[in-house]
Amino acid sequence: MTALFALATALLWGLADFGGGLLTRRMPALTVLVISQTIAVVVLGAIVIATGAWREVSPELWYAVAAGLVGPVAMLAFYKALALGPMGVVSPLGSLGVVVPVSVGLLIGDRPGFLQFAGIGVAIVGIVLAGGPELRGAPVQRQAVLLTLVAAFGFGSVMALIAEASSTLTGLFLALFVQRVTNVAVGGGALYVSVKRGGRALPEGSGGMNVVWAALPGLAFVGLADVAANGTYSIAAQNGPVTVAAVLANLYPVVTALAARGVLKERLRAVQAAGAGLALVGTVLLATG
Numbered sequence: 001m002t003a004l005f006a007l008a009t010a011l012l013w014g015l016a017d018f019g020g021g022l023l024t025r026r027m028p029a030l031t032v033l034v035i036s037q038t039i040a041v042v043v044l045g046a047i048v049i050a051t052g053a054w055r056e057v058s059p060e061l062w063y064a065v066a067a068g069l070v071g072p073v074a075m076l077a078f079y080k081a082l083a084l085g086p087m088g089v090v091s092p093l094g095s096l097g098v099v100v101p102v103s104v105g106l107l108i109g110d111r112p113g114f115l116q117f118a119g120i121g122v123a124i125v126g127i128v129l130a131g132g133p134e135l136r137g138a139p140v141q142r143q144a145v146l147l148t149l150v151a152a153f154g155f156g157s158v159m160a161l162i163a164e165a166s167s168t169l170t171g172l173f174l175a176l177f178v179q180r181v182t183n184v185a186v187g188g189g190a191l192y193v194s195v196k197r198g199g200r201a202l203p204e205g206s207g208g209m210n211v212v213w214a215a216l217p218g219l220a221f222v223g224l225a226d227v228a229a230n231g232t233y234s235i236a237a238q239n240g241p242v243t244v245a246a247v248l249a250n251l252y253p254v255v256t257a258l259a260a261r262g263v264l265k266e267r268l269r270a271v272q273a274a275g276a277g278l279a280l281v282g283t284v285l286l287a288t289g
Contacts, residue, residue: 002240005232006248012229014255018263019222021256023215027203029079030191033072035212036223037183043224044177053170053177060165064175067161067230068182074154076190081147096149098124098250100156101163105242115285116244123247123282126254129275159246162230163237172234176227247282 023032048054074097102120165175195201202208212219229249236245254275261267 002236002245003248005236005239006245007251009229009233009236009245009249010251011255012225012232013249013252015259016222016225016229017252018256018259019218019225023218023222024079026211026215027208028191028194028200030076030187030194030199031201031212032219032222033075034184034187034191035216036219036226037180037187038223039216039220040223040227041177041180041184044173044180044227047173048177051170051173053174056166056168056171056174058171060167060171061175061178063161063165064178065182067158067165068179069186070154070161071158071179072183072186072190074151074158077147077154078151081144081151097152097154097156097159098246100153101159101237101246102243104160105246108242110241110243116241119282119285120243120247121282122278122285123251126251126275126278126282129271129278156246158230159233159237159249160242163234163242163245166234167238172231175234176230179230180223180227 020032020036023036162175162179165179166172191201203211205211229252233245233249236249
């Protein structure tokens with residue numbers, strides 16, 4: 001069950017990142033974040049009311065609040081790092097956030113077997129290579145590296161926090177709702193400050209609002225896929241070793257790369273193909289170890 005839900009997480013996160021990347025080519029990243037998460041809040045709010053999950057208020061929800069605070073900060077740091085580039089360095093470095101939940105798992109007593117330890121190592125190398133790291137040539141600004149490491153730590157922290165935010169299925173609905181409300185509050189505040197400083201909330205041109213309306217299905221998919229990924233990861237982490245769940249869930253860069261290949265016809269570099277292959281080998285070792 002751990003492997004199944006963790007792989008579902010990788011699929012959902014990978015597709016959400018791909019969709020979010022496409023949308024940010026058409027509108028500001030903060031707008032994508034706020035609208036997609038607002039849609040998720042509405043859907044989760046309905047689920048919380050329908051299931052009576054609102055009755056399961058507990059101190060564990062502070063983990064969800066913390067995840068909601070950290071998530072937007074990590075995402076904005078990641079977008080800023082991508083803008084500074086080069087993307088071939090930023091993307092694989094961002095996936096190193098897997099170290100956080102893996103370390104937490106080891107600290108709380110996870111003891112993977114030999115094959116699983118081997119699988120963790122192989123999969124992490126594969127994840128980094130799947131991002132297509134630029135090993136030479138393009139200069140890397142120190143600020144880009146620092147922002148990417150902040151983002152990676154944030155992404156990994158969100159994984160560790162959301163896994164602790166609930167212990168029941170209905171409680172998970174409430175935790176995800178609280179996390180998304182916090183996301184919208186933080187992202188909305190950042191968008192307000194950005195606009196006050198001269199930034200844009202809508203795409204350029206007179207038809208900016210029309211672009212947003214046309215993109216609503218995509219925005220809904222990104223927001224709901226991200227929520228579902230957090231949910232499946234929480235279930236995976238609660239039903240098996242966190243170390244295994246975290247590494248398998250962090251295969252999402254492979255999914256994003258394959259989606260870009262299939263939809264945008266982007267060609268995988270040799271290092272990306274090798275990384276995808278190693279990630280799959282690591283997956284097999286983790287699942288069978």
